[in-house]
Amino acid sequence: MLRQVDRVQIAVRDLAAAADTISEVLGARQLGHDEVEPLRARRLTMRAGGAFIEILEPREPGPVADFVQRWGGGLLAAGFSVSDLNGAAECLESAGARFEESGGQLFVEPSATFGMRVVLSTYQDRAQPGLIKWIYEVTNVVADWRAAAERYSSLFGLGSSRFVPITSEQFGYTGSLLMFDAAARLDRIELAQITEPAKAMGRFHARRGDSLYMFFVEADDLDAIEARLKRCRARYAVERRDAAGLATLFIHPSAFCGVLVGVSRTEIAWMWSGAPQRARRAP
Numbered sequence: 001m002l003r004q005v006d007r008v009q010i011a012v013r014d015l016a017a018a019a020d021t022i023s024e025v026l027g028a029r030q031l032g033h034d035e036v037e038p039l040r041a042r043r044l045t046m047r048a049g050g051a052f053i054e055i056l057e058p059r060e061p062g063p064v065a066d067f068v069q070r071w072g073g074g075l076l077a078a079g080f081s082v083s084d085l086n087g088a089a090e091c092l093e094s095a096g097a098r099f100e101e102s103g104g105q106l107f108v109e110p111s112a113t114f115g116m117r118v119v120l121s122t123y124q125d126r127a128q129p130g131l132i133k134w135i136y137e138v139t140n141v142v143a144d145w146r147a148a149a150e151r152y153s154s155l156f157g158l159g160s161s162r163f164v165p166i167t168s169e170q171f172g173y174t175g176s177l178l179m180f181d182a183a184a185r186l187d188r189i190e191l192a193q194i195t196e197p198a199k200a201m202g203r204f205h206a207r208r209g210d211s212l213y214m215f216f217v218e219a220d221d222l223d224a225i226e227a228r229l230k231r232c233r234a235r236y237a238v239e240r241r242d243a244a245g246l247a248t249l250f251i252h253p254s255a256f257c258g259v260l261v262g263v264s265r266t267e268i269a270w271m272w273s274g275a276p277q278r279a280r281r282a283p
Helices: 015-026 063-071 085-092 145-156 200-208 222-231 268-272
Strands: 004-013 029-036 041-048 052-059 073-083 098-101 105-107 118-122 133-140 161-167 173-179 188-194 211-219 234-244 243-249 259-267
Touching: 004 063, 004 118, 004 133, 015 029, 015 041, 015 052, 015 222, 029 105, 041 063, 052 063, 052 234, 063 073, 063 118, 085 098, 085 105, 085 118, 085 145, 133 145, 133 173, 133 200, 145 173, 145 188, 173 268, 188 200, 200 211, 211 222, 222 234, 222 243, 222 259
Parallel strands: 004 052, 073 118, 133 188, 211 259
Antiparallel strands: 004 073, 029 041, 041 052, 098 105, 105 118, 133 211, 161 173, 173 188, 234 243, 243 259
16 A cells, blocks of 8 residues: 655644754755644645655644654654555454545544554655655654554555565664565665664653654765855764765754754665565666
């Protein structure tokens, strides 16, 4: 059912300030303002390459206001595209998931998942020029990745044969990459079950429980992104360099509206995706 990771939703206190930050760091452009009734929020939609970034500011008491009051802002929801929104609604209903339809999108409550609020939108071609290419991964930290994988299989029509085991000693977790189409694209949900509670991801899960942790984007030129971060005096960490140059970096939440963002050079992420070589250039 899921085609792509096509967007994220970020809860903020100030739309204008957040828009400036996202434009400065990722070169995003503004598409338009509206309101999101299920979330009781004002929304500014931005586009960075093939990715939509929806910034949400509280309009009245509701999910966004609660999130901002509790956490100060940050990554509120993961967004996935589907070919058939009505079919997706039927699938969610059959699985007993709580959701609301509004403005051509389905808003799935985190109570239906493992703390991962989700927005589903109709698929559209995401090939667009920009500093980044697209979002390809969201990370859901969970207490039981196997239970989460089983739930997401039923909710989102994901086939377990496409799932790829993953373990990180460096960051202290184990889990699985739930690939949407492992033969063609990187798009996936990463399920991360903590193995080392003292590390950053473990401390995050201890504070927030099952929830969204971060997202990853792919880009051709990480040096250009690093130059922007330096100009902004923003906090970031280079994770990997190789013979071709900068390969992976992490943008600190303090530099991106309370959200941890990973950036991979094009094709680097295939090294741990388990997907076949022949598909590496598929959009």
